Amino acid sequence: MITLTINGAQLSVDKGTTILEAAQFLGFPIPTLCHMEGLSPYGACRLCVVEIGEGPKAKLVSSCTYPAEEGMKVRTSTARVVKARKMVIELLLASCPQSKTIQDLASKFDVRQQRFKQEWETCILCGRCVRMCAEQMTGHAIGYQGRGETRRIGTPFDMKSEECRLCGGCMYVCPVCQLRCTYTDKDNAICNGCVNLSLPCVEKDQFKEMMCYMDPCVACEISGTHYSNIK
Numbered sequence: 001m002i003t004l005t006i007n008g009a010q011l012s013v014d015k016g017t018t019i020l021e022a023a024q025f026l027g028f029p030i031p032t033l034c035h036m037e038g039l040s041p042y043g044a045c046r047l048c049v050v051e052i053g054e055g056p057k058a059k060l061v062s063s064c065t066y067p068a069e070e071g072m073k074v075r076t077s078t079a080r081v082v083k084a085r086k087m088v089i090e091l092l093l094a095s096c097p098q099s100k101t102i103q104d105l106a107s108k109f110d111v112r113q114q115r116f117k118q119e120w121e122t123c124i125l126c127g128r129c130v131r132m133c134a135e136q137m138t139g140h141a142i143g144y145q146g147r148g149e150t151r152r153i154g155t156p157f158d159m160k161s162e163e164c165r166l167c168g169g170c171m172y173v174c175p176v177c178q179l180r181c182t183y184t185d186k187d188n189a190i191c192n193g194c195v196n197l198s199l200p201c202v203e204k205d206q207f208k209e210m211m212c213y214m215d216p217c218v219a220c221e222i223s224g225t226h227y228s229n230i231k
């Protein structure tokens with residue numbers, strides 16, 4: 001067992017436990033975005049930042065990937081942590097302001113502006129979709145492509161993947177693809193095609209910005225623009 005202190009509270013955890021898991025056990029809230037229960041830690045967004053160590057050796061680390069260490073002292077909401085967290089949210093807002101998840105984070109953490117160049121990306125490279133496909137759907141249909149600014153999610157050689165079963169798992173966990181068709185609710189579905197409830201109907205104005213949960217839609221073949229790179 002490893003004994004550490006979080007915000008002054010001491011606890012012992014198994015070796016391999018992350019700071020996030022230990023903090024959650026004690027009930028200290030730490031916001032997360034790329035992290036998702038059931039998927040392996042990835043450490044992409046740094047929203048879960050916490051401060052460890054003391055004095056000049058104190059540093060910020062991603063709690064979802066950093067393992068608890070013997071004698072470690074963790075602080076989850078110092079001024080430095082809060083500032084770093086807000087900066088991460090500002091960067092997310094600069095990248096994908098249309099994401100309701102990111103908007104909610106901005107609201108919760110009182111981020112009222114973003115000072116960076118405004119983009120309208122459709123992906124924050126959180127990797128949830130890739131891990132969902134590989135770890136929960138055993139699909140391995142999508143992965144990362146390119147480097148730096150051209151890094152994106154896609155299928156090998158941008159070809160339609162034979163491994164993709166159109167399960168929709170990747171879209172379901174995506175924090176940016178928020179405008180999914182609510183396919184199981186007859187009145188609120190775009191076409192009801194996937195549950196075979198009625199004939200396809202795309203003449204519904206309120207759905208014009210929405211994306212089909214499946215891609216391509218099994219009935220009307222409306223394609224989710226966010227996922228145009230995995231067709």
Ligand code: SF4
Nearest residue numbers: 133139164167168170
């Ligand atoms: S829809 Fe395809 S790419 Fe997405 S999780 Fe399912 S198998 Fe993977």
Ligand code: SF4
Nearest residue numbers: 123124126127129174
């Ligand atoms: S498509 Fe969505 S889930 Fe996948 S990396 Fe981009 S933002 Fe994350």
Ligand code: SF4
Nearest residue numbers: 181192193194212213
């Ligand atoms: S097939 Fe696609 S658009 Fe039609 S109801 Fe299902 S998820 Fe919605």
Ligand code: FES
Nearest residue numbers: 043045046048064
């Ligand atoms: S939630 Fe920990 S780095 Fe994204």
